Amino acid sequence: MLSIRCSNCGKPYPPEGAPDRCVICTGIYDLTELPLIEPSSWKDTAKGIWNYLQVEAFGEAPATMTLGEGLTPLVWGSIESEDGKTSEVGFKCEFLNPTGSFKDRGSAACVQFLISRGIQTVYEDSSGNAGASLAAYAARAGMEAHLYVPASASGVKMEQMKTVDAVVHPIEGSRSAVTEALRRDLKAKTAPTACYASHASMPFNLAGYATLAIELFEQIGRAPGSLVLPAGQGGLLLGVALGFEWLVARGKIERLPQIYGVQARACAPLWAVHSYGAAGLAWVSEGETMAEGIRIKYPLRGDAVLQTVERSGGSFFAVDEEEILEEMKTAARMGLMIEATSAVVFPVLTKHVHVMKQPVVAILTGSGYKSLEKYEAISPD
Ligand SMILES: [Zn+2]
Incomplete structure (x- = not known):
């Protein structure tokens, strides 16, 4: 059984249904214990994330939900810093997951739980990797998926959703109008077999991300000294930190890696608050950025993300659009076909890798094959 409580009122997750928010106070649900398998029983890495996650903790289901996620390669490469020195960096290739992202x-993990609760219809608001991913897993589980997206959304991620027969609802107006439309439609649907499978608020996804920490530990034989990754909601950051803290508690590693969250300067609330305290919030913008996957003005678990980075001894960085574009090319030349959202880690590595605690690992979150038009823009004819 999963151990989940409301972070606001402390009430446990209900024994039936699949709410994304606390049914008492609408607070966010947190995992209070990770459903990870003890290290002595990690036997078959071919199982991907389910080599480390206790599938039975997610409830009764006829089979394990998997498309072969996890077990992504760790590829080492040299990064030349501005002083001309080179440093080795391990690139965790999360863009090689089944639908092209972490x-x-x-x-x-989330769909595994939803199956156990008899869910047949999932609702989600994302025009990006989260929507493309949920659509594929829902299709595999025989669920109907409804994806709410801004009317302007287009591109490969949208095609991924449509290809697996997800029902796409284009909504005019702001990003919050999209979520409001979803909640309104879901409320009108009285069937207990439908739920909001939000990648941002549901707690189950964090357990899936925690497996990335375990894989890194197995691949390196120790914890990274530093971990550099893109941060929007910060769910990946939180999940991975939870995984490393679980390893610390078991005496497998000494401490959490120093975690460096990277944001696009156009929308960098975590960086602003970390750098300037509450005053930083006053000038947080939601500007346009190529790094669309981390364009989040109000991260749901923002406080926890900030505290985790501070506890790790790490920091936040904000990078400019020109740097992102340039570094997509750097990554591609290394054979790493990543999207702009993932490329944000490169300017940080170039400037700071020589002072970071070794070994340094950067997480490359999403595939460049979903945004080839950006490569066309930067490639010579
Ligand atoms: Zn509550």
């Missing part, structure tokens, strides 16, 4: 670890 979100698959979360979707597999």
Whole structure:
């Protein structure tokens, strides 16, 4: 059984249904204990995330939900810093997951739970990797998926959703109008077999992300000294930190890696608050950025994300649009076909890798094959 409580009122997750928010106070549900398997029983890495997650903790289901997520390669490469020195960096290739992003670890865990609760219809608001991922896992589970997206959304991620027969609802107006439309439609649907499978608020996805920490530990034989990753909601950051803290509690590693969350300067609330305290919030913008996957003005678990980074001894960075574009090319030349959202880690590595605690690992979150038009823009004819 999963151990989940409301972070606001402390009430446990209900024994039936699949609410994304506390049914008493609408607070966010947190995992209070990770459903991870003890290290002595990690036997078959071919099982991907389910080599580390206790599938039975997610409730009764006829089979394990998997599309082969996890077990992504760790590829080492040299980064030349501005002083001309080179440093080795391990690149965790999360863009090689089944639907092209780390979100698959979360979707597999979440859908596994939803099956156990008899859910047949999932609602989600995302025009990006999270929506593409949930749509694929829902299709595999025989669930109907409804994806609410801004009317302007287009591109490969949208095609991924449509290809697996997800029902796409284009909504005019702001990003929050999209979520409001979803909640309104879901409320009108009285069937207890429908739920809001939000990748941002559901707690199950974090358990999936925690497996990334365990994989890194197995691949390196120790914890990274530093971990650099894109941060929007910060769900990946939180999940991975939870995984490392679980390893600390078992005496497998000494401490959490120093965690460096990277945001696009156009929308960098975590960086602003970390750098300037509450005053930073006054000038947080939701500007346009190529790094669309981390364009989040109000991260749901923002406080926890900030505290985790501070506890790790790490920091936040904000990077400019020109740097992102340039570094997509750097990554591609290394054979790493990543999307702009993932490329944000490169400017940080170039400037700071030589002072970071070794070994340094950067998480490359999403595939560049979903945004080839950006490569066309930067490639010579
Ligand atoms: Zn509550």
